[in-house]
Amino acid sequence: xxxxxxxxxxxxxxxxxxxxxxxxxxxxRGSDTLVNVAQAWAERYREIAPNVAVAVSGGGSGTGISSMxxxxxxxxxxxxxxxxxxxxxxxxxxxxPIEHIVGYDALAIFLxxxxxxxxxxxxxxxxxxxxxxxxESWSDVGVSVPGCQSDEIIRVSRQxxxxxxxxxxxxxxxxxxxxxxxxxxxxxxxxxxLVEQTPCAIGYSGLAxxxxxxxxxxxxxxxxxxxxxxxxxxxxxxxxxxxxxxxxTAGTPEGAVGAYMDWILGPEGQxxxxxxxxxxxVEVDCG
Amino acid sequence: xxADSGSIAKVDLDHRGRSWYVDKxxxxxxxxxGVSAIVFVMGxxxxxxxxxxxxxxxxxxxGEFLTSIEWRPTSENNPxxxxxxxIAGTAAVTGLAMLVAVPFSLGAAIFIAxxxxxxxxxxxxxxxxxxxxxxSVVWGFIGLSIMSPLIIDTFDQPVGxxxxxxxxxxxxxxxxxxxxxxxxxLKAVPDSYREAAEAMGATRWQVVWQVxxxxxxxxxxAALLLGVGxxxxxxxxxxxxSGHAINIPTSPFDSVRALxxxxxxxxxxxxxxxxxxxxxxxxxxxxxxxxxxINLAADFAVRRGAPRG
Numbered sequence: 001x002x003x004x005x006x007x008x009x010x011x012x013x014x015x016x017x018x019x020x021x022x023x024x025x026x027x028x029r030g031s032d033t034l035v036n037v038a039q040a041w042a043e044r045y046r047e048i049a050p051n052v053a054v055a056v057s058g059g060g061s062g063t064g065i066s067s068m069x070x071x072x073x074x075x076x077x078x079x080x081x082x083x084x085x086x087x088x089x090x091x092x093x094x095x096x097p098i099e100h101i102v103g104y105d106a107l108a109i110f111l112x113x114x115x116x117x118x119x120x121x122x123x124x125x126x127x128x129x130x131x132x133x134x135x136e137s138w139s140d141v142g143v144s145v146p147g148c149q150s151d152e153i154i155r156v157s158r159q160x161x162x163x164x165x166x167x168x169x170x171x172x173x174x175x176x177x178x179x180x181x182x183x184x185x186x187x188x189x190x191x192x193x194l195v196e197q198t199p200c201a202i203g204y205s206g207l208a209x210x211x212x213x214x215x216x217x218x219x220x221x222x223x224x225x226x227x228x229x230x231x232x233x234x235x236x237x238x239x240x241x242x243x244x245x246x247x248x249t250a251g252t253p254e255g256a257v258g259a260y261m262d263w264i265l266g267p268e269g270q271x272x273x274x275x276x277x278x279x280x281x282v283e284v285d286c287g
Numbered sequence: 288x289x290a291d292s293g294s295i296a297k298v299d300l301d302h303r304g305r306s307w308y309v310d311k312x313x314x315x316x317x318x319x320x321g322v323s324a325i326v327f328v329m330g331x332x333x334x335x336x337x338x339x340x341x342x343x344x345x346x347x348x349x350g351e352f353l354t355s356i357e358w359r360p361t362s363e364n365n366p367x368x369x370x371x372x373x374i375a376g377t378a379a380v381t382g383l384a385m386l387v388a389v390p391f392s393l394g395a396a397i398f399i400a401x402x403x404x405x406x407x408x409x410x411x412x413x414x415x416x417x418x419x420x421x422x423s424v425v426w427g428f429i430g431l432s433i434m435s436p437l438i439i440d441t442f443d444q445p446v447g448x449x450x451x452x453x454x455x456x457x458x459x460x461x462x463x464x465x466x467x468x469x470x471x472x473l474k475a476v477p478d479s480y481r482e483a484a485e486a487m488g489a490t491r492w493q494v495v496w497q498v499x500x501x502x503x504x505x506x507x508x509a510a511l512l513l514g515v516g517x518x519x520x521x522x523x524x525x526x527x528x529s530g531h532a533i534n535i536p537t538s539p540f541d542s543v544r545a546l547x548x549x550x551x552x553x554x555x556x557x558x559x560x561x562x563x564x565x566x567x568x569x570x571x572x573x574x575x576x577x578x579x580x581i582n583l584a585a586d587f588a589v590r591r592g593a594p595r596g
Contacts, residue, residue, distance in 0.1 A: 062558040150445050158551045159531075160361045161563065177362060180372070183446070183542055186526075186552050200445040249554045 024256040026054045030064020030077030033163055033206065034245055035107065037078055037276050041264055044272060048263065052256045061163045070247055071095045074257050076248040079105065079163030080170075097248040102264055104279035106207040106234035106242040107168055110156075110195045111215040115202075118145045121220040122172060122240060127166075128153055128202060131177040138200070147199035155182035156191050156203030164188065167243045168204055204241075207234070208277025234279040245278065335575060346562060347569060355482030359531050360553070360563040366449045370573070372533045376543030379536045380453045380525060387458025388465055388514050393507070395462070396469035402493050412470075419463035423523040430456040430528030444540045446530065451539040453528035457521055461514040468513060472506020473499055505588045512585035516578045522547035546570050561592035 028038055035058035042054035064076035067088045082090075082097060090097050109120055120141075127135035135141055137151040144151075158165040159176060169178060185191045188205035195203040196213045207229050210216060218226035221240045233239035252262045263269050271286035343349075349366060351357075355369025399411050434455060435447030476499050484498045500507070522545075530542025531552065550567050558566040 060555070062561070066558050148445060149443060150549055152445060160359065161557055162554055166361065175364070177359060180356065180358075181532050181542075183448075183530050183532045184544070184552070185531070194446075196554070198446055 024052050026052060026075060026257055026260060027073040027121050028054055028056045028075045028077065029059060029067050031061040031079045031163055031245070032058045033061075033079040034077040034247075037103070037245075037273050037278065040272050040276065041269060044268070045260060045263060049256075049259065050269075052260065057098065060161060062161070065248070068095065068097055068250065069093060071250065074250055075261075078248060079243065080166055081246060082246075082248060090120070092171045095250045097250065098252055100247045100249065100261060100265070101244040101281050102247050103245045103270075103273040104228040104234040104242050105245055105279050106231070106239050106279065107164065107171070108207045108210055108216045108229040109219060110192060110201075110203045110210070111166050111203065111217060112145070112147075112195060112199045112201055113213060113215045115143070115148075115215055116145065116147045117141065117215075118216050119220055119226040120217045122222065125172050125219075126174075126176070129155060129157070129178055129182070130173045131179050133179055145199055150200065152200055154198055154201040155179070156194050156201050157182035157184050157200075158188075158191065158205070159184045159186055164205060168241065171241045171243065206277070207231070207273075207279075228248045231274070231279040242279070244281075291448075292514070294509045332575065335568055335571045339565055339572045342562065343569055343572070344564035347566070356533065356535060358549070360557075360566050366562060368569075370546070370570060372535055373546045373549055373570070374573075375535045375545055376450075376529065377519060377547070379450050379543055379546045380457060380529060380545060383450055383454025383539065384457035384461055384518045385511065385514060387455055388462040389511065390555070391458070392462045392465035392469055392510065392514070395466040395509075396473055397495055397500075399466070400470045400473035401491070401499065403527055415463045415466050418459075419467070421460075422525075423460065423521060426456050426460050426524040427527030430524060434528065442540065446540075446542065448528055448530040449540050449542045450529070450536050452530075453525050453543075453545075455541070456524050456528050457518050460521065460524060464517060465510045465514040467509035469507050472503040472510060475506060476502040505591055509585040509588040512581050512588065516581040516585070518583070519574065520547060520578050522551050526551055546574055550574075 038056045042056045048155040061078040061080055067073045068076040093262035127133040138145045188209040191205045192209050195201045218228040220226045227233050227239045229239050267284045270280040270284040274280045352370050356372035357367040357369040359367045430452050434452045438447040480498050481494050484494045525545045526548035531544050532542035533544050536543050554567050
């Protein structure tokens with residue numbers, strides 16, 4: 001029975017595209033950060049509502065949003081909020097995108113375990129990663145890192161179309177840009193891997209990617225307390241670089257899409273996203 | 288009678304049997320095969336031009352493209368498309384790769400063509416061709432997992448990926464194909480040249496150095512140019528071993544970013560038809576033109592260099 005699932009979904013899709021059959025297909029596209037979660041949701045939901053098939057694809061937040069503007073999908077996944085201009089052009093095309101926050105992703109700061117730094121301020125992060133930043137060596141930050149003879153801060157960043165990159169720029173650098181010359185990794189796990197091996201390195205990525213071989217300093221918010229990145233601090237908003245993860249529906253969700261969104265924001269859907277290492281959007285007890 | 292014999296001959300010539308049709312069909316197939324290369328090259332060129340030319344002649348500031356290192360295609364306020372650092376990265380890696388590949392491939396070619404005999408020679412040729420068949424992602428693995436720790440330990444560097452790592456990897460990748468072409472160039476030097484030199488009392492090394500290498504010079508240049516083309520176009524190994532940092536390299540240990548690696552890393556997420564997407568196609572056009580010119584130069588060198596006599 002299980003083996004026939006891919007074939008069945010192909011048949012379902014064909015039927016739905018032809019407008020025939022009484023099964024509903026929900027088209028869901030966008031963010032690569034969310035794609036694994038969206039797939040897990042879709043797979044689980046098939047067991048709950050066998051007459052609804054959710055077709056999930058990735059392509060990045062921008063792809064999902066432009067498909068929403070073109071009106072070719074039912075739900076867009078995005079790790080950033082839609083811009084005013086994007087919402088306006090969607091409305092021009094007759095689609096009214098409605099925002100739903102389905103979870104949170106805390107961006108943790110990663111250091112080599114030998115790095116003695118235990119707390120870092122947003123100002124220091126700007127100095128290290130920002131275009132006008134002047135912090136180039138670990139002694140500028142006030143620490144000496146064993147195993148890092150050159151004292152140079154090795155910045156580990158993400159490729160420039162990643163939602164993680166865009167969110168870090170917005171939340172930490174504000175109007176400024178990244179300093180050129182960072183090692184731009186193609187995935188969060190590559191960032192963690194390089195920082196693990198490199199005493200001089202500093203990087204950032206989703207909390208879900210942290211391992212036991214990596215150090216995470218707490219982050220000081222403008223003279224306030226130092227907050228450690230955890231699912232809890234991401235949910236209550238005290239961690240300064242936690243981003244909401246969005247799903248946009250075309251108009252107020254009704255029918256099958258509405259039921260699906262309700263299920264995602266209900267206890268079962270929220271426990272799935274929490275199992276994948278992200279913070280749930282609502283408080284749930286997953287046991 | 289002349290008329291009768293003429294008509295008989297005509298009937299015989301008009302006889303279209305099975306072999307006639309087979310001949311025509313195979314002729315047609317071979318023609319399609321031969322022309323397909325031209326069709327594909329033209330098709331690819333038309334495709335990348337269609338995606339990129341609107342940008343090249345519209346938004347793009349060619350001066351900025353060639354002189355600025357600011358590659359910030361996803362900036363919200365002020366996207367910038369400076370490819371200088373990417374070009375410099377590709378050039379530095381390719382240059383170092385040639386420094387590694389030329390001695391290896393030239394030495395191997397001279398040994399195979401002039402000194403080795405019998406089974407040694409056949410075995411070496413097979414091994415060199417096998418080396419050329421190693422997938423580039425495997426070379427990338429070697430760069431990450433063997434070269435990188437080696438560079439960190441040997442030179443006491445904080446990071447092991449960069450120009451040196453990817454240059455050495457790329458050099459080893461380019462060496463086999465350069466060896467094969469260089470060997471062909473040396474084999475093409477007529478034996479009469481060698482015999483004449485030996486008759487005048489030259490040693491084997493003198494024959495190679497003063498007669499064979501100068502005579503095969505153009506073929507060797509072609510081998511070098513094809514190696515350079517390979518270096519420019521290689522993606523996967525460079526993506527893995529170069530460090531992928533926008534940076535004009537000032538030392539062999541610096542991390543750089545290659546043109547190809549930038550396209551590979553960013554195209555997947557760039558929304559279709561956006562400026563960023565078109566800018567990546569512009570990098571593609573640039574690469575296409577460069578490798579086309581290099582191949583043309585190599586072809587020219589081979590033609591001009593066909594030894595006489």
